[in-house]
Amino acid sequence: MNARNVRVRFAPSPTGLLHVGNARTALYNWLFARRAGGSYILRIEDTDLERSEERYEDRLIEDLRWLGLDWDEGPDEPGAPASGEFGPYRQSHRQSIYAEHTERLLAEGKAYRCFCTAEELEAERNLASAEHRPHVYSGRCRHLGAAEIERNLAAGQHFAVRLKIADHPLRFHDLVRGVVEFPPEAVSDPILVRSATGASAGFPVYNYSVVIDDALMQISHVIRGDDHIANTPRQVAIYEAFGWPLPEFAHLSTILGADRERLSKRHGATSVSTFREMGYLPEALVNYLALLGWGAEDGRTEIFTLDELTSAFSLERVTPSPAIFDFDKLNWLNRHYLKLAAPPGLAELAWGYLAYHLPPRESAPEALRSWFDRLLAFFVPHVDRLDQLPAKLAFVFGFDPEASRLVDENSAVLSADSSRTVLAEFADRVRAHAGPVRPDDFKRWMNEVKAATGAKGAELFHPVRIALTGAPSGPEFDKLLPLIEDGAALGLGIPSVSERVERFVGV
RNA sequence: GGCGCUAUCGUCUAGGGGUUAGGACGUGAGAUUCUCAAUCUUAAAACCCGGGUUCGAUUCCCGGUAGCGCUACCA
Numbered sequence A: 001m002n003a004r005n006v007r008v009r010f011a012p013s014p015t016g017l018l019h020v021g022n023a024r025t026a027l028y029n030w031l032f033a034r035r036a037g038g039s040y041i042l043r044i045e046d047t048d049l050e051r052s053e054e055r056y057e058d059r060l061i062e063d064l065r066w067l068g069l070d071w072d073e074g075p076d077e078p079g080a081p082a083s084g085e086f087g088p089y090r091q092s093h094r095q096s097i098y099a100e101h102t103e104r105l106l107a108e109g110k111a112y113r114c115f116c117t118a119e120e121l122e123a124e125r126n127l128a129s130a131e132h133r134p135h136v137y138s139g140r141c142r143h144l145g146a147a148e149i150e151r152n153l154a155a156g157q158h159f160a161v162r163l164k165i166a167d168h169p170l171r172f173h174d175l176v177r178g179v180v181e182f183p184p185e186a187v188s189d190p191i192l193v194r195s196a197t198g199a200s201a202g203f204p205v206y207n208y209s210v211v212i213d214d215a216l217m218q219i220s221h222v223i224r225g226d227d228h229i230a231n232t233p234r235q236v237a238i239y240e241a242f243g244w245p246l247p248e249f250a251h252l253s254t255i256l257g258a259d260r261e262r263l264s265k266r267h268g269a270t271s272v273s274t275f276r277e278m279g280y281l282p283e284a285l286v287n288y289l290a291l292l293g294w295g296a297e298d299g300r301t302e303i304f305t306l307d308e309l310t311s312a313f314s315l316e317r318v319t320p321s322p323a324i325f326d327f328d329k330l331n332w333l334n335r336h337y338l339k340l341a342a343p344p345g346l347a348e349l350a351w352g353y354l355a356y357h358l359p360p361r362e363s364a365p366e367a368l369r370s371w372f373d374r375l376l377a378f379f380v381p382h383v384d385r386l387d388q389l390p391a392k393l394a395f396v397f398g399f400d401p402e403a404s405r406l407v408d409e410n411s412a413v414l415s416a417d418s419s420r421t422v423l424a425e426f427a428d429r430v431r432a433h434a435g436p437v438r439p440d441d442f443k444r445w446m447n448e449v450k451a452a453t454g455a456k457g458a459e460l461f462h463p464v465r466i467a468l469t470g471a472p473s474g475p476e477f478d479k480l481l482p483l484i485e486d487g488a489a490l491g492l493g494i495p496s497v498s499e500r501v502e503r504f505v506g507v
Numbered sequence B: 001g002g003c004g005c006u007a008u009c010g011u012c013u014a015g016g017g018g019u020u021a022g023g024a025c026g027u028g029a030g031a032u033u034c035u036c037a038a039u040c041u042u043a044a045a046a047c048c049c050g051g052g053u054u055c056g057a058u059u060c061c062c063g064g065u066a067g068c069g070c071u072a073c074c075a
Helices: A020-036 A053-066 A093-109 A118-130 A146-153 A206-216 A232-242 A273-276 A282-291 A306-312 A327-342 A343-353 A366-383 A386-397 A401-407 A409-416 A417-432 A437-455 A459-470 A477-490 A495-507
Strands: A007-010 A037-040 A113-116 A159-163 A170-174 A178-182 A191-196 A219-223 A248-252
Touching: A007 A020, A007 A219, A020 A037, A020 A053, A020 A219, A020 A273, A020 A282, A020 A306, A020 A401, A020 A417, A053 A273, A053 A282, A093 A159, A093 A206, A093 A417, A113 A146, A113 A191, A118 A417, A146 A409, A159 A232, A170 A248, A206 A232, A206 A366, A248 A437, A273 A282, A282 A306, A327 A366, A343 A366, A343 A386, A366 A386, A366 A477, A386 A477, A401 A409, A401 A495, A409 A417, A409 A459, A409 A495, A417 A437, A437 A459, A437 A477, A459 A495, A477 A495
Parallel strands: A007 A037, A219 A248
Antiparallel strands: A113 A159, A159 A191, A170 A178
8 A cells, every 4th residue: 555545535416316326436435445444535515505405415325324335534414523634524614715725826826817707708619619629718817917907806897716727738647547638728727716706705616626625635536427537637737736746536437328328317216215215225236336337356256245345346447438227237136135135124124115014013913023024035036126025915915806807817717617617626625624724735625626627737727826816827835825824814904715715706 | 519538249347469258137948837936057149440560459559430428607
């Protein structure tokens, strides 16, 4: 490790829910910090007063915690002070810091006041477009004399503060892309502070405040989305103006939807909290996001816990090319982690999805809890996410004989003569039986029905399956029957096998 | 328009001057099952195009093309 401590930050704007792309950025930052034994800092970039909302900040923090990405330094929370010595960690609380730095730049002649109006600037841009030139500021206010500046100030003219860009290429090193270089004219003199009257008044622009924050917080590695890559030369110039050392950069590729457009709401779920609501496990999302733009050194391992990722991760192995978000692969991983999930935790999660059928978990009797555990063990491996459970389990909790007769798939099976005789024979045996139906009973009856009717295989099983579950296909009876019978004893209104048969045949 | 970034199976990726170009998801087939799913086995499937360097380029260089980003007194 080099002499400089590794310090990284995740700096979201609380203007919406945490997008999976940002979650990946947060993850890579976290992994890099943990791997290096460095610090991971959370900074809230809430300078866009129009769009920033406190509730989004709360959700953000909740989502990061859910993913397991804890931070060493971050903003204060209700009732607790900020953690870390480089605060405040909200940009809205750092305005005086920015103002001081602006004074300094102005005093040192590294920045200047620009009195150009929006109209004048737009005219310049239009001209540049027409002449097929890059849109660069002419630098008109760069050489204003002191007298003229005083006059403008005295007249109360609004001004913005611009940085003087030096006449040399702006280059930086990117851990995932190598050296990136921009000619100075590609940058032009950027605005640092928005226009207003007063000494250095006005709000600093994003590109300016990030640099001040990153430098003051001693960030060693700036890991962020590649939509910032074209902003970086501007930022490099700001570091230079202050005489600050450049951090290392790492620009992560964009996450796209199946149509190769930036992943957005119309592609389906995009925010971490939506994935959580759908019943994705945090370990699945984390594992998937890690794989989206990074590959293990052996080229084949794909399943990683956060701990395993921490020791395997390196920025050098991050892919520079954009990646398409693949819901199928996420589903596969989620299934994997669902199967691995510890029963108590899983039951607690799953309970919420079936709350409609169940009493509150806290007040549920032990018999119900353990039955529910068995139910989950049996069905969870067959869903991609927890929110598919209600549909998958609908037939266990409720039973609608009339509706199931109307389903095309069912009526085709039921209309066969053999189905009628099979069901009649089956019903006779169920009626003659007292108490819950056990798998042994069921097996014996099916053999008898088979002998009595001559039906076998699907011809034999499908009608019975429809009568019991409302569908010709489904899970194995051996395990399903006890689940139904034990469930029926719980007083939740779950129909027993004999009730099902009675109601179905009676229709 | 200008500038920049990117380019290996459908998708995520490994690899790298000479390889049968590897793995995973998904897809097809088979096994299993009353059935569906799960599971196991198996198959098909890729180096964007054109030049150059080289004995030899998918790999290095240049150009093209395409996708994306930036081009704001948004973040």
